[in-house]
Amino acid sequence: MRQRLFNLMFCHLGNGISVANKAREVAGDYEKVAHISAQRDVTWYADDVPVDTRREVDRFAATTHPQISTTQQQKVFSTPPTTGYVTVATSITGDEQMSEFMNASLSVLDDGTALSIAVRPPEGFSAETDAELVAKIKAAFHGLSAQGWAVEVQAGPNSREN
Structure with missing residues (x-):
């Protein structure tokens, strides 16, 4: 697309x-x-x-x-401004997330260290609307973004058929 x-x-x-x-x-x-x-x-x-x-x-x-x-x-x-931020994109299918976002967690630090971070939501996590989902995710990662971490999240139906 x-x-x-x-x-x-x-x-x-x-x-x-x-x-x-x-x-x-x-x-x-x-x-x-x-x-x-x-x-x-x-x-x-x-x-x-x-x-x-x-x-x-x-x-x-x-x-x-x-x-x-x-x-x-x-x-x-x-x-006041911070150095970190949280971005949440919705309506992105699982297939699109796998092809476009799968290596997004790999970072190389200034000293040459490769860093990968995997985060999974807690069991039972859900939201009724995109707005509620965005608010919950931003709240969950607020502490990291306040410390300068850049957090990017994509969400959407598991497949185009949903």
Whole structure:
């Protein structure tokens, strides 16, 4: 499946950061992709946002500390930035996860050490909606992201038939 083009624009319009896609216009304006609240929470408006684009928005929300404008020194976000973040992509089938994500846990450290991390949810873990799933996963990995770890999660039906 071919992913559509995203050219992100981040702008402050008075209540956090609005994220738009300059590669697509809707009703004469750039497509609204997401909003980042003053508390750094991301609300998504588009469902078909590729994982790398979601990662870019999540990283911006967690790690930047922009001013309102060049003449207004106040910060947009009410909480300090971190070096870590949690990205959760939903609606990705098990088959897609295996082919695109299976080696994502392998990292090579500065000293040359190869590091792999496997995490499995606890028995009985479930969520009724994608929003609930994202909230639960972000809460579970909050401690790691606060310490600078970059956590990326993909979720979706086990196969296309589900």
